[in-house]
Amino acid sequence: MDNFSFYDLQPKISNFPDEVLAGLSKQQKQIPPKFFYDEYGSKIFDQICELEEYYPTRTEFGILQQHSSDIADQIGENSLIIEYGSGSSQKICFLLDSLIKPWAYMPIDISREHMLSASKTIADKYPNLKVLGVYADYTTEMLLPEYAISSVQKKVIFFPGTTIGNLEPEEAIQLLKRSAMIVGSCGGMLIGFDMKKDPQILHASYNDSKGVTAAFNINLLTRINRELEASFDTNTFTHYAFFNPQKSRIEMHLISLVEQTVVISDRLFNFLEGESIHTENSYKFSVQEIENMSERTGFKLIRFWTDPKKHFYPG
Template sequence: MNPPALAHATPPRISDFEHDLLEGLSQPVRAISPKYFYDARGSALFDEICELPEYYPTRTELGILAAHAPEMAARIGADADLVEFGAGSLNKVGQLLAALQARNAMPRYVPIDISGEHLGAAVQSLRARLPGLDVTPVVADYTRAFTLPAQHAGRRRIGFFPGSTLGNFAPGEALAFLRQAARLLRGGSLLIGVDLVKDPALLHAAYNDAQGVTAAFNLNLLRRANSELGTDFDLDGYAHHALYHPGLRRIEMHLVSRRAQTVTVAGQRFDFDEGESLHTESSHKFTVHGLRALASQAGFRPGPVWTDPDRRFSVHWLDAPAAMLHH
């Protein structure tokens, strides 16, 4: 007789975070997806970043939404499912919900976020402010396959994707996300905010704030790995570094090793040389024309564009035709 199945025991399934960290550390240029910033502490730190004087994107986009929410609400109309990708603290959607409430056209609101704890607290606060709102939160990684709640008969899906989060994707990933969104929202539309190309000095300041909150946010990824995965990153051994590449039209964030050191992840050892980095985020900047062209390639029909007076940021209305075109 064979002994019990110990010899062929299935190894425990590792988390997506551990899998992606192991894979990222094994590459010639080490990198990890920025989605792993967002545990509860990371989400709270990002909320702090949004309040910083140097960080213009949040207040600029909020200003655009405040100025044009009635027009956007008219386009959303009644009987909509408002689906927010990467909902976070639900701050920006409030402008749209208030404008919809003024039109007596409250939608069913479907916020999607990877951090269930943060999303739960934000939804509880939103329900207290708008007790009549139908909220159906979804805890999911919207960059992977996930299921939306079934549409009610006659409802259109309107996507909301603020914050220039599209810029965190590599160009091919951004196109893939927009194609997925066009399929999910077929017969509806997407309202998306993207940061625009501008003076590199403004961009550099936005990602290197004087208070060091962005540095703490970046380093929190290593703290999270130590806490959740049992890694042994020395947080004092890495420094936040952010720079703008004009040719690539993107900000890059890195964690740079201050000295030669070794880290252990799931029993595997990885050596860092002094000055070697872990690339934690890219934030691509767009032109209005470039975003509209990318959206068209993904199967959307570009509509109105709203910007602030200084053209630092833009919010686009993109229609997803019921019969999608193949590109």
């Protein structure tokens, strides 16, 4: 297809064994949440997004559907849309359908084959749009294709979802600073923030009645068993998620129900009864905190679009 180009920035791939062993060696045992998303974990997450209790995905879809024309007017003509963590590129269609003569769409993802497949689908759907697929890790320093960056003045980063909340505060600041450098003074960023709300709503969202989120969390141990020949007994761990009001974040843990020893790659890891593996954070934000982040990172807050319940903001 003439409107599709692919750029391989040769990202450094995470070393799953080393990061798991290092994380479990810490005083507070932990495993990075990026390792949730093996093939089965990704399928479970798709199920989470359809749950009644899990509001973020359907809320953001609703916001994009309702306000896409207004967002497109704000972006203007002849823009390069850069999407971080493009995945299946579902949400971008709301924007592409409303944009006025976009110059190009640049999906960036660390999952090479998934990104290639989704990018080609977008290129087929929008034959008059340049699609510039980039295989890269957007959480690190990137040298984006010079052709794309120098050929257009208006660059807008599209970063939907709750991913900014999964980063530690300083990591989020550094990502936003790099983003401001990419788009320059004429560009912008359309980003999703999950807002502070009733802790009961948050608790239900991460402790759904069907146990899908629990299965998502436990699958991390199943993956370690399969790929690292570990000895986790998944029946002796349970999913635990709670809202930490001091840090304004949901924390997800796997709790050991018994005192036990797990073997991974000939190394022994001892667990006390009640000891946890910290698997994910999801920070929640206020408008003031978002404004402060903008000022610290070189952005200026221009517009908010939200849902009637003010659960979620892309702005």
